[in-house]
Amino acid sequence: MPPRRTHPVVNRALAALIEQAGWTHAATARHVNAVAAESGERVHYDRSAVGHWLTGTIPRPEAVGAAVEAFRRRLGRPGLRPAHLGWPEPGTPPSADDPWRGDPVARLAVLGEDDLLNRRTVLTAGTFTLAALSGLSRLSAHRAQGRAAARRAGAGDVERIRATTRAFADLDDRYGGGHGRAAVAAYLSREVTPLLHGTSGRRRPDLFAAAAELSYLAAYMAMDAGAHALAQRYYISSVRLADEAADLLLRATALRSMAVQAAELGHDGEALALAEAASSALAGHGPARTQAWITGMRAEAHAAAGTRWDALSLLRHTESQLERADSVPESEWTGNYRRESLEHQIGLTLTQLGDHATAARHFAASMRARRPVELRTRALIGLRAAHAFLRAGEVDRAAATVLDLSDDIRLISSARVRDELRGLRAAWQPHRGNALVTRADRAVAG
Structure with missing residues (x-):
């Protein structure tokens, strides 16, 4: 039974959503706290805080973002905004923060710099959100055209980025994503993104692919460190850079890892959609080892979605694909999939x-x-x-x-x-x- 109230409900929009969600005030607070924790923001709201929101109090911006996302997930409404909860919209228009729009290089530069400086705008204000995943359907793989040429990328640029990515990846494998993340962000924002601006020449696709690989590693490390909002944006940057390079294998790789992130956060439907999108990106092509890596994720996602026989069938298919792989795992940066995997x-x-x-x-x-x-x-x-x-x-x-x-x-x-x-x-x-x-x-x- 809800607590007896001494002040009238002012925020009827929020009250209506709580009723639609089937939550008590205490449950509402728990879900907001849980969503905020995904992006490193430790808040401890309880049922009395929700009561204050209903009587007109507007919570802090990070709590607004977490509450909006909690209701999006519960009600299956990715387009939900603060206004639907009876709270004012933030000053920045929603479309301006859509990671699927705008210049991908400029977005990556800002993302890396914000990460390096530990800015709240990227680390806490941007909670891992289902709304960002909905942008995937608007963007098909393509290579952008028409950028002015400022310089020509060389093979040396590409090799330096890839060698550095391998070194950072080894540290991540040993000590986890919380170790060395600042160094990755600094290298990405201050060494790599300046090379991408206006670059041309036949090495341009290779340069963008190398940057996509590093953005992917930054995403994986952020996810492992528990910074899920940041990881989501790095993954999206990786997809967009892969599209600039016209590299479907890299696009599939990033989508597959986005499915892992969604699965670990309990978003089973989104995990399945992302795993299927990764498979569609390859369309049956690409190395057998990478295909096995993606098929295995599809099996896990189908199991979480409750389709048991599809999951077991996909596991058998994964094993068959892996048995057909004719390259050693170390030769493939993407889908480095072994028997132990x-x-x-x-x-x-x-x-x-x-x-x-x-x-x-x-x-x-x-x-x-x-x-x-x-x-x-x-x-x-x-x-x-x-x-x-x-x-x-x-x-x-x-x-x-x-x-x-x-x-x-x-x-x-x-x-x-x-x-x-x-x-x-x-x-x-x-x-x-x-x-x-x-x-x-x-x-x-x-």
């Missing part, structure tokens, strides 16, 4: 289907096969294995898995790893009487 994908898909015992075995196989450089990935998948073992009733094996990972976990700066660990520690609370669980919990505490 497939084991992880099978584990994620089976988790969605509720088969935790089998998922645990696949997660464990993936973890064991990881190379020494993949410290973060090994820890993340190991924690997922432990959680699956726990759900399957294998408590000792879950605890032993975490104990084996405890030294590595302390080295890693990754919000995804922290969140997985936090969820696991909460899940094994009923088993704290188990001596092995107690040891494991102490080993990873703090």
Whole structure:
């Protein structure tokens, strides 16, 4: 029952949306807090705060953005604006902040600089939003024409960017997305984007492709660090730069990783749409290894959407595609997909289907096969294995898995790893009487 109110409801638009959502005031506050947390903004609203909003109080801008996004998701209305909640619109017109419009190079330059300077405009005001995903349908792959030539890109420019991207990617693999992100943002905004302005010549597509790869890495690192709004915009920049390079493989790569982000945030319908868009971008062409990488994501997304047989069929297709791959994984920057990657994908898909015992075995196989450089990935998948073992009733094996990972976990700066660990520690609370669980919990505490 709603609390007895002493002040009249002034904001009837907000009251109507709360009723449509089927939320209590406390539930409304929880959803706003959760959306804000996705972009690093820690707010702690409760039902009394919602009561104040109903009686005319306008929350802070970051809370307005989070509330709008929470209702978009609940009601399936990506076009919802602050005005629909009875709050004033921000001063900037909505279209001006549409990441799918405008000069992609100029947008990337601003994005990288804002990231580097830790500006709230990009890190918190822009929550990961379903509205941004709707822009994908308006933009087909193309190469923009008609920019004035300021300089000619050379092969050396392209190789330097790609060598630097590889170095940053190795750091990310070892220590997580929270390590070295400022250096990536600085290199992207101050070294790479100036090369893109007005460049011409036959190396122009290669230069834009190299920039798209670096933007993709920046997105992946931001996502791993928990800065989901920032990651979403970097991914969109990667898609747009790939389009400038007329590189469908890169476009598919970015869309596939956007599907991963949507899936990890619980947006199952959007994850499926993005995975299918990645597949459509390749249209059955491209390296078999990359096709397998995308098909595996489609399997996971179908499992989350509840289409079990489609998911299992796609998993079989993924394995077949991977078996046909005729290049070593290291030769392909996009879709660097190995057998251990497939084991992880099978584990994620089976988790969605509720088969935790089998998922645990696949997660464990993936973890064991990881190379020494993949410290973060090994820890993340190991924690997922432990959680699956726990759900399957294998408590000792879950605890032993975490104990084996405890030294590595302390080295890693990754919000995804922290969140997985936090969820696991909460899940094994009923088993704290188990001596092995107690040891494991102490080993990873703090």
